[in-house]
Amino acid sequence: MSQRKGMIHLYIGRGKGKTTASLGLALRAAGAGLHVDIIQFLKGNQSNEFNSIQKLPNISIKNFGREKFLTEKNHEPIDEKLAKKGLTYAEKIINEQKCDILILDEITIAVAFHLLKKEDVIDLLNQKPSNLTIVLTGRIADEEFISIADLVTDLQEIKHPFKQGLKPQAGIDY
Numbered sequence: 001m002s003q004r005k006g007m008i009h010l011y012i013g014r015g016k017g018k019t020t021a022s023l024g025l026a027l028r029a030a031g032a033g034l035h036v037d038i039i040q041f042l043k044g045n046q047s048n049e050f051n052s053i054q055k056l057p058n059i060s061i062k063n064f065g066r067e068k069f070l071t072e073k074n075h076e077p078i079d080e081k082l083a084k085k086g087l088t089y090a091e092k093i094i095n096e097q098k099c100d101i102l103i104l105d106e107i108t109i110a111v112a113f114h115l116l117k118k119e120d121v122i123d124l125l126n127q128k129p130s131n132l133t134i135v136l137t138g139r140i141a142d143e144e145f146i147s148i149a150d151l152v153t154d155l156q157e158i159k160h161p162f163k164q165g166l167k168p169q170a171g172i173d174y
Contacts, residue, residue: 004100006132007150008125010141012108015155016173018137022103023049025135030058034100037093041065041086041110042079048171062089065106072113083115087124094127101133108138108145118142 009025011018019040026036036059040050044067053061064086066079086107093102110116121136125148128134136145146152162168 004131006100006128006130006134008128008148009133009135009151009153010108010145010149011135011137011153011155012139012141012146013153013155013157014139015157016160017155018139019049019105021153021155022105022135022137023053026053026059026101026103027056029101030056034058035098036060036101036103037099038062038103038105039064039086039090039093039107040105041083042106042113042115044068062086064089075113075115079113080115083110086110087116087120090124091127094124094129094132097129097132099132101135103135103137105135105137107136108141110138111142112138112140118144121145122148 011021022038026038029036038053038059038061040061040063042065043063044065045063050061050063053059064082066082068074090102090104093099107116107121111118111121122144125134136149
């Protein structure tokens with residue numbers, strides 16, 4: 001692993017593009033020869049980004065979710081179990097110190113839905129080696145995550161085709 005300053009990035013907001021931004025960072029990092037591990041919470045492997053990333057060198061992706069779209073009210077005990085497995089896997093990745101960037105996609109939503117404890121995620125962030133960059137994504141984030149982060153980007157929705165009844169499109173929205 002290179003000797004560089006690792007940071008904590010937080011991509012939040014109601015707008016589209018949080019996962020896309022984190023994947024853009026992963027693509028840039030892989031092009032520079034860095035190794036990226038991506039952990040997707042609340043998502044199964046149905047996304048097309050999952051299909052593409054599996055073909056790229058220097059990037060690995062693992063999902064800890066089901067194929068079902070989760071809301072705050074429709075999750076089940078299995079979703080909590082999968083989220084906790086994802087957090088344990090993230091700790092393993094950090095302890096191995098084999099990656100330069102660790103992306104924890106939708107982890108702030110796992111916390112907001114009470115599938116993970118905020119304190120457990122903060123404990124994980126406190127284990128971060130100084131040269132590892134960790135990216136957290138999700139629509140909303142606890143103020144403590146915002147305080148801890150070195151970079152916070154808030155993507156705000158101005159206009160979205162879903163509001164006009166357009167369904168999600170393969171290759172564009174997933």
